[in-house]
Amino acid sequence: MMLFAILEGAGFIAGTAALTLLCYLAMRWLAGVDPEQPTKDLAGSVIFRVSALHGLILALVFAQEMVEYQQLKFETTIEANALADIYFDARRFDPELAPLVQVPINNYLELVVTTEWDHLATQARLFGPAWGQWDAAYDAVLNLKPSGLRQESLHSHMLDRIHLISEIRVKRENHAEYAISGMFWFAALAGVVLIALAYYPYPMVRHNIALIAMFGAFTGLILFFIYAFANPYSQPGAVGTGPYQRLIEQIARS
Template sequence: MVLGILIGAIFVGATIALTLACYFLMRWMSGNEHESHERDLASSVVFRVSAMHGLILALVFAQEMFSYQQLRLQTATEANAIADIYFDAGRYGDTEKVNIQKELSDYVRVVIEKEWRGLGETNRLSPEAWAQWDESYRAILDLVPTNPRQQSLRGHMLDRIYLVSESRTKRESTVADALNGIFWFAAISGVIFIAVAYYSYPPTHRNIILISLFGAYTGVILFLIYAFSNPYIQPAELSPGPFLRLLEQIAALPPPGQTAPQ
C-alpha cells in the first residue's frame, strides 16, 4: 500500500513538473507578448491534441483493466479445475488418488510460493510448476479404468488438466504481452504538446493551478495504466486468492492415503 502511494505520487509529481516545465519553456522561447490569433490557434491545437491523447489513454486503460479482470477470472478457473481433479481422484479409488493428489498439492504450493511472484519479475512461468503439472498429467494418464465409472472420471480429469495448462498460458500472456515503449512515448508526447500549446495564456495563479491539475490527472491515469499492466507485483498486485483458498481446503482434509474418521 505504501509503495503504491509512493509510486503514484512520483507519477503525479513528475507529470505536473513536466507540464509546467514545458509551459514555461515555451513562454520563455516565445516571449511574453502574444497576439490574439496565437491564442486562437493554440486553443485549436490543444483541443485536437487533447482529444487524441485522451482517446489513447482511455483505450489503453480499458484494455489493461480488462486484462486485469480476465486474470482474476482465469485464476479462479484454474483453481476450480485443480479442485475438480483433486476430488475426482478421491472418487476414482483410494490407491490411485494418492499420487495425483500429492502432485496437485505440490503444484498449488509452487504456484503460490514461487511462480506468482516470478511472473512479475521475469514475465515467464516457473519450470518447476510446469514439472509439477506434468507429473500430475502423467499420473492421470497412468490410470487404468476397470469400470465405466472410473473411465468417466479419468476422462473428466484429463479435460480438467488440459484446462489448467491453458489457464497457465493465459496467465503468462497477461505480462508477456504488456505495454511497450511506444505507448509511453505517445503518452508523454501528448502531455508535452498539450502543455506547450498553453504558452499563450499568462502564468497567473489560477492558470498555473489549472495547468497543474491537468498534469496531475494525467499522472493519475498513467499511474493506473502502469499499475494494471503487471498484476503480479505492486502497486496493483493481484493476490492468488483462489489458490490460497484451495490450499486451505486441501490442508483441512485428511492426507492422501488416509480416510476421514467416521
C-alpha cells in the same frame, strides 16, 4: 506494499504536474510577451485537438490493460476450480490411489503461490518445476485404470480438467510476455509536453497555473494506472493468488 504503491502514484502525479508547469513556463519565457487574441484562439484550437487525440490514446491503452487484467483474474479462478476437481475426484475414484494424484497437485499449488508468480513478474516465464508437478499429476491420472461407469466418468473429467490447466498456464505466460511498447510512453509524454506548450498564450496567474497543474496531475494518475496494470504479476497492480490459497486452505480442512 500499499505505502510503496501510494508513493509511486504520487511520483507519477507530481512528475507530470511538474513537467506540465515547466513546459508552460519555459514557453512563456521564450515567447517574451503575451500574444494577441488570434494566437490565443489558435492555441485553444490546438489544445482541443491534441488533447482529444492524447486522451483517446490513453483511454485505448488503459482499456486494453484492464481487459488483460480481468482475463487473468478469471483464468486463475478457472484453474483453481479445475485443480479442485482433480484433487477431490481422485479421492472419489479410489481413496487408496488418490495420493498419487493429490500429492503433485498439492506440490503444484505450493509452487504457484510461493514461486511461480514472482518468477513470472521478473522473468516473464512459467516456473519449470511447476510444469514438472503438472506432468506428474497428468501421468498419475493417465495411469488410473477405470472400471465401471462411475470411474470412467471421473477419469474422463480429470483428464479434461488437467488439459484445461495446461491451456491456462500457456495463457498465463502470454500475459507475462506482453509489455507496453516504449513508443506508447513516448507518445503519452509527448502529448503532455505539447499540450503544456500550447497553454503559453494564457497569462501566468494563480488560477491558470492551478488548472494547468490539474491537467498534468490527472494525466499522471492515468499513466500510473496503466503502468500498474501493465505487469499483472508485480506490484502495485498485481493479480493475487487468492483462488489458489483458498484451495490450499480447503484441502487442509478436508
